[in-house]
Amino acid sequence: MLDGYEAVIGLEVHAELLTASKIFCGCSARFGAPPNTNVCPVCLGMPGVLPVLNRRVVEFAIRAGLATGCTIAEHSRFARKNYFYPDLSKGYQISMYEQPLCVGGGLDVVVEGVARRIGLTRIHMEEDTGKNIHDAHAAGSLVDFNRGGVPLLEIVSEPDMRSPAEAGAYLRALRSILQYLEICDGNMEEGSFRCDANCSVRRIGDRTLGTKVEIKNMNSFRNVERAVDFELARQVQALQQGEALHQETRLWDPDRSETRSMRSKESAHDYRYFPEPDLRPLVVDAAWVDAVRAALPELPPARRQRFEAAHGLSAYDADVLTQRKDVADYFEAMVAAGAGAKDAANWITTELLRIVREQKLDDALVIREWPIAPTRLAALARLVEGGTINRNTAKGLLPRLLGTDVDPAALVAAEGLAQVSDRDALDRAVRDVLARHPEQVEQFRSGKEKVLGFLVGQVMKTTGGKANPQVVQQLLRAALSS
Amino acid sequence: MAEPLHTLGARAAAERVRRGELSAAALTDAALARTAATEPTIGAFLTVCADEARAAAAEIDRRVAAGDDPGPLAGVPVGVKDIICTAGVRTTAASRILEHFVPAYDATVVERLRRAGAIVAGKVNCDEFAMGSSCENSALGTTRNPWDPARVAGGSSGGSAAAVASAACPVTLGTDTGGSIRLPAAFCGVVGIKPTYGRVSRYGVMAFASTLDQVGPLGRDVADTALVLGAIAGHDPRDATSSPRAVPNFVAAVEEGVRGLRLGLPREYFAAGLQPDVERAVRDTIRALEAAGASVTDVSLPHTEYAVATYYLVSSAEASSNLARYDGVRYGLRVEDAGGLGAMYAATRDAGFGAEVKRRIMLGTYALSAGYYDAFYGKAQQVRTLIRRDFEAALAGCDALVSPVAPSTAFRLGERLDDPLAMYLSDVLTLAVPLAGLPALSVPCGLDAAGLPIGFQVIGRAWDEATCFRVAGAVEASGVWTPRSPLP
């Protein structure tokens, strides 16, 4: 695809943490409040104020580190990253630099059936900045500091990805883990899960890295893949035309589907990092790490394997069901309520997730208010499995069960929806249909098997959809061959 | 005849207020009247809080009448260095850039003073953002030395020292980064202590150099100073660098005497360059302490010659970052219509900061730059460790170190303004102490031939301010100095 060149991709993800309060003060970290209502002297950087580290942020960072196989540093420390910008209240951002909390580790991804491990360089904590609002006021720009001081994890991968698809798979796996840990909602559109990509190309076989370009401003998984794809092609084309690439930052323009230069490395900032003097070095002892580890949930890879082994699911089903912890929990609740594993998987992947998408429930980190309780969906599945109703009747009932606490079995009984399996009754219907459609009978007998479906449909119609389709088929075949 | 109220010490005044023998209102009025009389000559205050102080005094008197105990500093007027935030009262850091800044909150030390019954009488002058050794770097006026108004009060807490020396307030708060409490205390003939780093909260204190800054009290005598330190010290959950250690009773230590204490004389602090009067007075004081039962031994601080360079690199680097928030975006001075964001930053900071502050921001920015970090800031941190170990070694064999506070007594206004290096050397005997995070105190020990006060420095082990107060109490008890104001 890249004509003798190989892609080298590394990703930097900024994940906003779901702590109740900000990283260095007691202000609420919630999204969506009116501008400058979640602020105090500390996050506004007023003269004389000091940061105090939120212990919960450290706990979340340790969780993320353990879940991705990182080593948790016993001694780490914050640094100041100095630069001037209106949304930066203190003239510096408190981040980690030389001594991050989590180092090493990695994520396993499967792309087109090939398993790959993408290494992590580091995970560290930092504070988010405020937000500039332009064009809202004639006299100038405004700044909203609600987001200033919201805790972030910066998750830096090794340059281990070789295609846009791998980059996408890595991001999805990472978001899935953060959601499992319930530390980040993973919402790219709202900016709580942001990604910058470092891309370069080199001739296949080369060991040295090519000139690196950073791409910013990608607000969906699809845009990350498209932006990386575009950028790799641009670089290869430039090299083939004998042009030199230079290290720069480029912005992704989703409307024009291209990256364009933002600033060159020459004008890049000198951040003048130095250890943050207002915070003591962070000491995370083994007991703390052990306590966090003990409280970790089962993570997607382990759960996927268990679903395959214990429930006999296909790799595909197990993967779909375990991408989100809430969905996997739902599946297990259905099975516990008596649904067959394969049936439960089918109901979830075909019906439930469609409803969830339609109702935009999947924007939430964890769905706690499901439109239908797992016990109810299991009851519905059992009615089909036991032959009380057929699958079509069940699907037709589903919308009437959403948002209610009605027992599906009670509804079926009350409305007389139970399917008809009685052979005598059905046999009459079959003979009636055959008598009314001699043409189709003729076609079937001359070898046109497909007509059988039409005849089944006619029987279903005359029985108001309640007939057991398996029995109808048997009876039709018997009648036609006699 | 009763002594004038403004000459009452903090302990004496508070005791009388608590017993209902003296009203806080009378005490406050006396302080305000004294301030009005001395200010034209001295210029210690940037803001006099007359209305706020009278209201606070009335509240104290009401509580006493109701049978409440307003605390150990009941009714005591206190001057607060104008780099320490006071809710509703402008706090300027003696800088144009914050000339009209009114904080919405009290610094923790101010909150604690108020809780102890003290009354904030005014905000006192200092060098701009506490950078300086003479109080001449204030953008809002120069403070003069009450012992000789042609001379400097010392810096950067010159207003704090001059306010006590002129008897406008019995005690004040200052901050010490490289000697900024001890030097003006020595020049003005008052007592001042820089506590152990972490002993006093820095919350609400405009940062100069975060790893060095520490708030401390200045007072006319040792016990008053000890009383105020006890009131402001202790853990603050809003300052992650403040220590949870228990705060001992410092006032009790003042009376304990020095019998059995081993005092170290750092050889390098008695080197050539000391004004002869200063050396004589300090040595006389050491002999008086020996007579009171202390033993004396020579010690060495071998990395002293690197202290000035180390101090200026570390403090300027931190200052360059700490002062970045004064950018005209959210509060303070803004130069409008500069033409774009970058130009607004530049014009605001150019107009808002004085020459000394700019000099240090540039020095600090350079020292932290990519490519220079290791050679300057990184190296300075390594030397800082060596300096700290010097002190640890010296204090392993002694209970405290004693020395002069400054090589000379107060110099003339303007004398060193054009020679930054000569100005920096005023702090040569004080600025290694904050690099090591140790407590150190200045207590007057006599006058030079020109009638100017001489300061005696006591450097303690970490967390051992009590021993500093023991030694200082013994200096006072020896009779080499009687606490007094030079002004009539």
Ligand SMILES: [Zn+2]
């Ligand atoms: Zn806040």
